[in-house]
Amino acid sequence: MGVFCCGLITGHAQEALRVNQDRLQGTLETLATYGKDASGQPNRVAFSDGDIQGRAYVAGLMKQAGLQVRTDAAGNLIGTRPGTVAGLKPLGLGSHIDMVPHGGNYDGCVGSLAAIEVARVLQENQVQTRHPLEFIIFSNEEGGVMGSRAMAGALKPEALQVVNSTGYSMGQGIQRLGGDTTRLQEAIRPKGSFAAFLELHIEQGGILDREGEDIGVVEGIVGLRWWDVTVKGMANHAGTTPMGLRQDALLAAARFIQAVNEEAKGMDGKQVATVGRIAAYPGAPNVIPGEVVLSLEIRDLSDAVIDALYERILERASAITQDSGTTFAFEALDTTGKPALTDPRIQQTIQEAADALGLSRRNMQSGAGHDAQDMALIAPVGMIFVPSNGGISHSPEEYTSREDMAHGADVLLHTLLLLDQSWD
Amino acid sequence: MGVFCCGLITGHAQEALRVNQDRLQGTLETLATYGKDASGQPNRVAFSDGDIQGRAYVAGLMKQAGLQVRTDAAGNLIGTRPGTVAGLKPLGLGSHIDMVPHGGNYDGCVGSLAAIEVARVLQENQVQTRHPLEFIIFSNEEGGVMGSRAMAGALKPEALQVVNSTGYSMGQGIQRLGGDTTRLQEAIRPKGSFAAFLELHIEQGGILDREGEDIGVVEGIVGLRWWDVTVKGMANHAGTTPMGLRQDALLAAARFIQAVNEEAKGMDGKQVATVGRIAAYPGAPNVIPGEVVLSLEIRDLSDAVIDALYERILERASAITQDSGTTFAFEALDTTGKPALTDPRIQQTIQEAADALGLSRRNMQSGAGHDAQDMALIAPVGMIFVPSNGGISHSPEEYTSREDMAHGADVLLHTLLLLDQSWD
Numbered sequence A, B: 001m002g003v004f005c006c007g008l009i010t011g012h013a014q015e016a017l018r019v020n021q022d023r024l025q026g027t028l029e030t031l032a033t034y035g036k037d038a039s040g041q042p043n044r045v046a047f048s049d050g051d052i053q054g055r056a057y058v059a060g061l062m063k064q065a066g067l068q069v070r071t072d073a074a075g076n077l078i079g080t081r082p083g084t085v086a087g088l089k090p091l092g093l094g095s096h097i098d099m100v101p102h103g104g105n106y107d108g109c110v111g112s113l114a115a116i117e118v119a120r121v122l123q124e125n126q127v128q129t130r131h132p133l134e135f136i137i138f139s140n141e142e143g144g145v146m147g148s149r150a151m152a153g154a155l156k157p158e159a160l161q162v163v164n165s166t167g168y169s170m171g172q173g174i175q176r177l178g179g180d181t182t183r184l185q186e187a188i189r190p191k192g193s194f195a196a197f198l199e200l201h202i203e204q205g206g207i208l209d210r211e212g213e214d215i216g217v218v219e220g221i222v223g224l225r226w227w228d229v230t231v232k233g234m235a236n237h238a239g240t241t242p243m244g245l246r247q248d249a250l251l252a253a254a255r256f257i258q259a260v261n262e263e264a265k266g267m268d269g270k271q272v273a274t275v276g277r278i279a280a281y282p283g284a285p286n287v288i289p290g291e292v293v294l295s296l297e298i299r300d301l302s303d304a305v306i307d308a309l310y311e312r313i314l315e316r317a318s319a320i321t322q323d324s325g326t327t328f329a330f331e332a333l334d335t336t337g338k339p340a341l342t343d344p345r346i347q348q349t350i351q352e353a354a355d356a357l358g359l360s361r362r363n364m365q366s367g368a369g370h371d372a373q374d375m376a377l378i379a380p381v382g383m384i385f386v387p388s389n390g391g392i393s394h395s396p397e398e399y400t401s402r403e404d405m406a407h408g409a410d411v412l413l414h415t416l417l418l419l420d421q422s423w424d
Helices: A021-031 A049-064 A109-124 A146-151 A157-161 A170-176 A181-187 A207-211 A249-266 A303-324 A344-356 A371-375 A402-422 B021-031 B049-064 B109-124 B146-151 B157-161 B170-176 B181-187 B207-211 B249-266 B303-324 B344-356 B371-375 B402-422
Strands: A068-071 A077-081 A091-096 A133-138 A196-202 A215-221 A223-232 A272-274 A278-281 A291-300 A327-332 A361-366 A381-386 B068-071 B077-081 B091-096 B133-138 B196-202 B215-221 B223-232 B272-274 B278-281 B291-300 B327-332 B361-366 B381-386
Touching: A021 A049, A021 A109, A021 A402, A049 A068, A049 A077, A049 A109, A049 A133, A077 A109, A091 A109, A091 A371, A091 A402, A109 A133, A109 A196, A109 A402, A133 A146, A146 A181, A146 A371, A157 A170, A170 A181, A196 A371, A196 A402, A207 A215, A207 A361, A215 A344, A215 A371, A215 A402, A223 A249, A223 A303, A249 A272, A249 A278, A249 A291, A249 A303, A249 B249, A278 B278, A291 A303, A303 A327, A344 A361, A344 A381, A344 A402, A361 A381, A371 A381, A381 A402, B021 B049, B021 B109, B021 B402, B049 B068, B049 B077, B049 B109, B049 B133, B077 B109, B091 B109, B091 B371, B091 B402, B109 B133, B109 B196, B109 B402, B133 B146, B146 B181, B146 B371, B157 B170, B170 B181, B196 B371, B196 B402, B207 B215, B207 B361, B215 B344, B215 B371, B215 B402, B223 B249, B223 B303, B249 B272, B249 B278, B249 B291, B249 B303, B291 B303, B303 B327, B344 B361, B344 B381, B344 B402, B361 B381, B371 B381, B381 B402
Parallel strands: A091 A133, A091 A196, A196 A381, A215 A361, B091 B133, B091 B196, B196 B381, B215 B361
Antiparallel strands: A068 A077, A077 A133, A215 A381, A223 A291, A223 A327, A272 A291, A278 A291, B068 B077, B077 B133, B215 B381, B223 B291, B223 B327, B272 B291, B278 B291
16 A cells, blocks of 8 residues: 555556546547538637537536636636645646648647546546646637737737638637637736646657657747748740740749759758749730749748758749849748747656657657647747658548557656656 | 823832821721720720721721722621632731730731721722732631631631620620621631732731841741640648658649740740649648649640640650659640641742832741631731730730831732732
8 A cells, every 4th residue: 555645646656547548539539529511521610619619528528527627818728736735836738629621630639638638547546746737728729829829928919800711800709719808918827837838739740650650759849931932024925935035934933943842952951841822923824924923931940940941042043033034022921930949858758758658759840830839938848749640630531549649648647747746 | 101001000100009107007096096995905805895896997998998898797897899800819818906805906906907008009099900809807816716717617616605805705796796697607718719818917026126127927827735734742731741751743843844944945946835824722831732733835837846845745744753743634625726837929929029128027937826827728828927016915015116017018018919910
């Protein structure tokens, strides 16, 4: 009976704790019944009726797990659990349950339901933590990490006017979720409010799946910058203008798209650069395009690497103008995200937890944005990835096996317990 | 008085005939007053009220020139003048006065009004030709060379359903112009109906203007073929998909666009190939494009050259699929035009006329389609080009100087007279 004290388990007995794989799978499947489109495909966009129903279901799970549940002014759903040591800051964990239009049932949901499963395991085993715990389901992650950004005090007032596919603006949506746009200040948690924040998430890439590894230890969430690139040449008759006399904006754009790819590949590191959108004007088969507008996106963990890659791309554009009779103009867009590094000590703790559980793991970066990115503004954060089948994401085809989800949830549980024991 | 006989001038006196430059310029300016849009820009699209008014003005000019005027069943406006030798087939000349939406006042109009100016000069100088003459203003050239195609017996019945920017179908439009869709057969002129057909036109390219030459002797009108090209890759998250694992349809399309340009330039000759339209799906800055659809157009005077260039482009596409994880599919579209060669004897006659007038000239091809292209199905044709300022065409900025127009009209007049005297 030595490891038991007062009805609580401690020490070595805690190491044996595991999440309930079937229960986690079950809650995931039940949540998936809320928020489908007319054809039965997942469509639980933030502020939709399905989102509100799904949140009600999750709030019920939190209460079953013994948590005190509230909704903050930004619509974040928060379940709290007291700690045993007075004065310690809370440890936070969670994710989101809203999805992109016609998205999948794993992005955000796995991390949200795994956090609640952790609460259930703690409750069942009467584990008391030193730190108070906060289980957080952030509001409207897919529409601009709204809830976590509000919590970090970084949500711009003009964002409240942005309307998503439900037809509701963020401001209207916050009211629908039970928040209060007149009291958004109260949702802000100052820097240092949390001892740490942990998020489990599906990888949304194909690396873990392809390499057959269980756990991704996230080193950071890449920053991203967007530009609109306008290429101007001279529109002209495709029949009467000889090849040598053309100022073809689309041909110059084609060379640019190749140059972007070559430069992104040509540097050491994991930086990515993408041209995803293109329009050519006037856009007729028998007219040489006089103008092309395309998007440029660069992502990396380091702002300096983004700068360096952008400079190389600018040089290539300049070289293309020399012999093509075209001009290039770059307009930086406001849609940026700063790189967010995770806390190295938490990375180390995640590695220890995975190793103790006998799970394979690799360090990696997150190419997608997450709530943890904004939480990093106010707290040390850690992120745990589990495999995404085929790297598919933001699609009804998203899939992570119940075993992989449980592995991630076990790592989340034990990282939390290790931090609780070793951090103040 | 030796050169005069019976009130007619002949021989050397005919060589001194010149068109009236100011009168030609005046009729061009008056015609330009018909068919403007709300902002005063030229917009005389076929079947519009402006087109009907412009045709009425031109019919009046024909009558002033002593021509017998009628409208055929396809809406072609035809002015005839008798010849002196029984049994000779008519010599035809003319062009069109309709324009593309927001087009210019020179494309088609210069050739139409120059032909009528020729009739005026013949009338004023009491020149009688051996052949009967037909001055033809073809209907709806810009909407698919409708009138000339109908005259050649090549207008497909389904074309009558095609609606242009006026909202009228070709069938409705023919009725509006005074034609009769129930009697289109009567508009057909069998092969061999004309001794020859001549068309004067602005170049619509920049070659004569740049080289400072007066007259283009057209060797032929290029054929054109269109394809829709679909590139398929794999849409994926632009943040989580490493550069090396992408199947980027837009990157493959960019390589293809360059390959099209390289192959068109890499062959000897004047062939041109153009990608003018492109769409990438899903088309978001943060998603790697999974599908691209683009247009491919190839033009040349020779079908065999078009075939050969297309084969080379297919090979390049095939090479791109090898290392990009993408596929290419080519769909040939119905929008084709066969190459039309002009008659070498008429080319020679145009050269002689230009030389006798002291005008500089060069042989060239027409990269744009013209009524002469379909008339070549039923008659030996010749085409005369005059300079387009800056090569601009299908735009309100179109411009040809009054001197250049008069030079072209003089060449048209003397080519007609030379053919009349030497041909049977």
